[in-house]
Amino acid sequence: MTDPRDPQETPPVVTPGADTSGTHPLLHAIDGPADVRALPPERLPGLAAEIRDFLVTQVSRTGGHLGPNLGVVELTIALHRVFRSPADRLLWDTGHQAYVHKMLTGRRDFGRLRSRGGLSGYPSREESGHDVIENSHASTALSYADGLAKAYRLRGETDRSVVAVVGDGALTGGMAWEALNNIALIEDFPLVIVVNDNGRSYARTRGGLADHLTALRTSQRYERVLEWGKEGLERTPVVGRPLYTALHGVKKGLKDLVAPQCLFEDLGLKYVGPVDGHDVEAVEEALRRAKGFGSPVIVHCITEKGRGHRPAEEHEADRFHAVDAAAALAAPRAESWTSVFSEEVVKVGAERPDVVAITAAMLRPVGLAAFAEAYPDRVFDVGIAEQHAVTSAAGLALGGAHPVVALYATFLNRAFDQVLLDVALHGCGVTFVLDRAGATGSDGPSHNGMWDLSLLQVVPGLRIAVPRDGARLRQLLREAVAVDDAPTVVRFPKGVVAADREAVAVAHGLDVLARPAGDDADVLIVSVGPMAEVCLGAAERLGRRGLRATVVDPRWVKPVPEGLPELARRHRLVVTVEDNGRVGGVGSAVAQALEDASVHVPVRQVGLAQRFFAHGTRGEVLEESGITADDVARAAQATWDALAAPRPHPTRHPTELS
Ligand SMILES: Cc1ncc(C[n+]2csc(CCOP(=O)(O)OP(=O)(O)O)c2C)c(N)n1
Ligand SMILES: CC(=O)[C@@H](O)[C@H](O)COP(=O)(O)O
Numbered sequence: 297m298t299d300p301r302d303p304q305e306t307p308p309v310v311t312p313g314a315d316t317s318g319t320h321p322l323l324h325a326i327d328g329p330a331d332v333r334a335l336p337p338e339r340l341p342g343l344a345a346e347i348r349d350f351l352v353t354q355v356s357r358t359g360g361h362l363g364p365n366l367g368v369v370e371l372t373i374a375l376h377r378v379f380r381s382p383a384d385r386l387l388w389d390t391g392h393q394a395y396v397h398k399m400l401t402g403r404r405d406f407g408r409l410r411s412r413g414g415l416s417g418y419p420s421r422e423e424s425g426h427d428v429i430e431n432s433h434a435s436t437a438l439s440y441a442d443g444l445a446k447a448y449r450l451r452g453e454t455d456r457s458v459v460a461v462v463g464d465g466a467l468t469g470g471m472a473w474e475a476l477n478n479i480a481l482i483e484d485f486p487l488v489i490v491v492n493d494n495g496r497s498y499a500r501t502r503g504g505l506a507d508h509l510t511a512l513r514t515s516q517r518y519e520r521v522l523e524w525g526k527e528g529l530e531r532t533p534v535v536g537r538p539l540y541t542a543l544h545g546v547k548k549g550l551k552d553l554v555a556p557q558c559l560f561e562d563l564g565l566k567y568v569g570p571v572d573g574h575d576v577e578a579v580e581e582a583l584r585r586a587k588g589f590g591s592p593v594i595v596h597c598i599t600e601k602g603r604g605h606r607p608a609e610e611h612e613a614d615r616f617h618a619v620d621a622a623a624a625l626a627a628p629r630a631e632s633w634t635s636v637f638s639e640e641v642v643k644v645g646a647e648r649p650d651v652v653a654i655t656a657a658m659l660r661p662v663g664l665a666a667f668a669e670a671y672p673d674r675v676f677d678v679g680i681a682e683q684h685a686v687t688s689a690a691g692l693a694l695g696g697a698h699p700v701v702a703l704y705a706t707f708l709n710r711a712f713d714q715v716l717l718d719v720a721l722h723g724c725g726v727t728f729v730l731d732r733a734g735a736t737g738s739d740g741p742s743h744n745g746m747w748d749l750s751l752l753q754v755v756p757g758l759r760i761a762v763p764r765d766g767a768r769l770r771q772l773l774r775e776a777v778a779v780d781d782a783p784t785v786v787r788f789p790k791g792v793v794a795a796d797r798e799a800v801a802v803a804h805g806l807d808v809l810a811r812p813a814g815d816d817a818d819v820l821i822v823s824v825g826p827m828a829e830v831c832l833g834a835a836e837r838l839g840r841r842g843l844r845a846t847v848v849d850p851r852w853v854k855p856v857p858e859g860l861p862e863l864a865r866r867h868r869l870v871v872t873v874e875d876n877g878r879v880g881g882v883g884s885a886v887a888q889a890l891e892d893a894s895v896h897v898p899v900r901q902v903g904l905a906q907r908f909f910a911h912g913t914r915g916e917v918l919e920e921s922g923i924t925a926d927d928v929a930r931a932a933q934a935t936w937d938a939l940a941a942p943r944p945h946p947t948r949h950p951t952e953l954s
């Protein structure tokens with residue numbers, strides 16, 4: 297991808313969207329950053345108000361990250377007035393707070409936000425040359441910034457800046473500190489790190505760093521002197537006001553006198569702030585000062601998540617971090633996979649005082665809030681620090697506890713080495729509960745939990761359970777926490793939990809969900825977890841075509857149940873169906889298990905195509921990969937027909953050129 301040098305080379309993709317020019321005239325006059333820079337300062341509060349109104353109206357309808365974006369309205373306006381994107385590169389850590397950036401770079405069509413064909417909920421290079429990072433995993437922006445700065449410096453392009461906006465939550469991720477350690481070595485490149493400090497991830501950000509930021513933000517002595525400065529200077533005729541304005545913009549002069557020593561400066565990084573992140577003039581002043589340094593600098597902006605929308609401001613749990621679409625809110629709240637886990641883990645906690653829980657800054661989203669309420673001393677929120685979470689869990693296990701590490705499946709990716717060599721190598725009894733496993737959809741490619749069933753196949757001793765419904769989730773969670781000499785995994789998808797589906801029999805240790813009449817059968821369908829209904833539908837379709845199909849659910853998919861090869865031996869074709877990438881998933885493991893047992897029955901593996909999926913619904917992503925009853929039946933039939941077709945006897949050796 298060419299790296300744009302001049303805004304004109306990258307004309308903004310203007311997606312006008314619904315015509316709200318009547319209610320948002322200033323916003324509708326913005327087709328790109330040049331228009332933001334052209335606005336007189338006195339119009340900026342009006343623009344900010346229109347942006348907030350637009351956000352609340354649009355995102356309340358579509359769902360999305362309302363709170364984080366309400367918190368960066370003034371900050372984003374100031375960024376686009378001081379820096380010249382895309383020549384200056386603006387990086388958004390995690391990217392969930394980039395809606396305002398999108399609005400100011402010509403994208404106002406939020407009508408289908410996070411839906412197929414609509415705007416992504418994260419930066420997207422396909423949408424705009426103003427966007428860079430598409431990965432929604434936190435704590436990466438500073439490493440990108442380090443690399444971009446080095447590349448531009450090597451090319452002699454030191455007349456451009458790299459700006460990374462990173463939240464206080466993302467700063468609790470280890471990668472951020474690995475990057476800062478390196479950025480501190482850069483001396484001659486304008487790299488501006490904007491710390492968007494709203495004191496929250498979902499809930500309040502925890503840990504020593506969060507406390508340090510709070511100390512910088514709220515040092516009483518600093519604030520008192522500031523007040524004195526403001527009152528005193530405003531009473532001073534002529535010079536008072538301009539002097540206060542200068543001091544107000546970048547409170548550094550006062551801060552140095554009274555605020556605690558700054559951690560960032562100890563690292564060798566310049567520090568500007570703390571700055572009121574909702575005062576465009578103050579932020580602009582701080583950014584211009586930072587840009588002028590020509591070397592790495594931190595601009596510490598104090599913002600408020602959910603700012604300007606009272607329901608969000610008053611929402612103590614997470615300040616409307618992510619809101620559901622209006623339609624979803626209107627629907628009766630059915631039981632979710634997460635709520636089933638939340639209830640059951642509390643019961644387990646009552647029976648097992650050794651069970652503790654770990655979250656990576658997502659206590660409520662992963663369903664641990666009830667456990668925390670019941671057993672406040674047995675829950676650890678480590679911040680957005682999955683690698684630390686996993687190895688800390690190993691320590692807890694070695695210390696006699698049984699940790700339950702609850703994460704979204706996709707976020708376990710970054711802690712693979714810790715699972716392999718800190719947990720499994722030491723035979724630690726740690727249970728990983730992976731929510732949002734499989735296709736999630738609306739959060740785009742980096743949020744699909746489509747890698748765990750492949751990555752974890754290679755971990756010796758680790759066991760994986762995939763429940764098909766709520767009843768099995770309760771059972772399998774208990775079976776998992778009962779294992780104290782190896783890691784266990786229980787994974788389930790996003791959304792409403794599947795209705796309980798009882799087995800009609802048990803054969804060779806596997807739940808039989810359906811079997812043909814009589815003793816003979818043609819196709820064995822191995823259903824992984826919530827694929828049960830898809831597989832039962834496929835079996836029914838095959839039956840109508842004269843193919844007799846058995847549907848089984850192994851419950852535990854790693855190791856492959858010993859009885860499965862024997863069951864396969866009694867069929868002519870095996871079809872595996874999983875909500876995970878096809879490469880190296882359960883299907884591969886089943887094929888290997890049959891080979892190892894010398895059961896030579898062909899295996900057709902159905903799973904998510906091994907690619908990155910654009911945002912859409914979970915159903916759309918599954919359908920794109922043929923994970924529907926019709927498609928599974930069609931795949932089984934095609935393989936069956938191919939197997940039945942006579943192979944023409946080759947008249948010449950196959951390697952002979954035709
Ligand atoms: C590696 C990783 N873990 C967890 C998440 C889930 N997540 C998304 S945003 C968020 C909180 C981010 O807090 P912060 O960086 O302070 O940004 P804010 O929402 O406050 O603007 C979390 C935990 C993620 N995106 N990436
Ligand atoms: C940005 C991020 O990682 C989270 O906010 C995520 O978008 C939440 O996903 P759910 O809405 O599925 O809880």
Ligand SMILES: [Mg+2]
Binds near residue numbers: 492
């Ligand atoms: Mg935050």
